[in-house]
Amino acid sequence: MATVNESNVCSICNKPSIKYFCIGCKQHFCPKDFKGHEQQLSIKFDNEIVRSHDELLDQIQKLEKSNDFSSxxxxxxxxxxxxTINKIEKAAEKAHHELIELIHKQRIKITKQLEIMTKEIRYRREENFLENDIVRLKQNLNKIQETLQQLFRKDTKKAIIVDNDQIDWNRLIYIREEQQNCEYIELEIEKNRNSKTSSSNIICHSIKLFHFIIISK
Incomplete structure (x- = not known):
């Protein structure tokens, strides 16, 4: 913290018996006042640095036990x-109604086709019919029967209800860390405290700050 220098007066008592120079505040001190200066610095360090550090450490420890910070x-x-659940329920309800309407539409279509066939069958039975009429009517009945069966086949149900597997559920909502670079922190390490010499190494750390962003689609 200090170097020997006897050429100046003490910045506290103005006595010429100077032995110490503080390279921090650039002031000269006598042995007595230098000791007091060190004590003041120690108190200031405890109040401004150690206390703030302990408060941060306490907050971090609370962070591990609680989710209040991100409530x-x-x-x-x-x-x-x-x-999202509400939207899915509405979409499912809409698809449900569309399916009912589609089945109803197909039923009406088949019913109308069968009604036409019913009238012709009655007419042919009361009047007259040939071999080709039997073949034609049979073919038409088979077509109606095939259409009706398609409504009850499982593979047809898959065709009616469109299943969209293209949704990336992992990307509908996700958390992203947004990174910001803070200023460098200079850490001064005093090599030799006993020699009253403040020879120090400076270690720089780039501090990265994060905050969370919710991305939803």
């Missing part, structure tokens, strides 16, 4: 969940 983010996720 707003959890709330946003739950709100998105409810909104």
């Amino acid at each position: 707003d983010l959890f709330t946003q996720i739950e709100e998105w969940k409810k909104t």
Whole structure:
């Protein structure tokens, strides 16, 4: 912290018996006042550095035990969940009604075709018919029967209900860390405290700050 220098007066008591020079505040001190200066620096270090460090450490420890720090983010996720479920339920309800309408439409179509066939069959039975009439009517009945069976076949149900597997469920909502670079922190390490010499190494650390972003589609 200090170097020997007897050419100046003490910055506290103005006595000429100077032995110490503080390279931090650039002031000269006598042995007594230099000791007091060191004590003041020690108190200042404890109050401004150690206390702040301990408070940060306490907050980090609380962070490990509680999710209060991100309760707003959890709330946003739950709100998105409810909104998405509501949209899915509405989409499923819409598809349900569309399926009912489609089946009803097909039923009406088949019924009309069968009604036409019924009238012709009655007419032919009361009047007259030939071999080719039997063949034609049989073919038409088979077509109606095939259309009707398609409504009950399992593979047809897959054709009616369109299953969209292109949704990337992992990307509907996700958390991303947004990184920001902070200023460099200079860590001064005093090599030889006993020699009163402040020879130090400076170690720089790039501090990266993160905050969470919820991405939803």
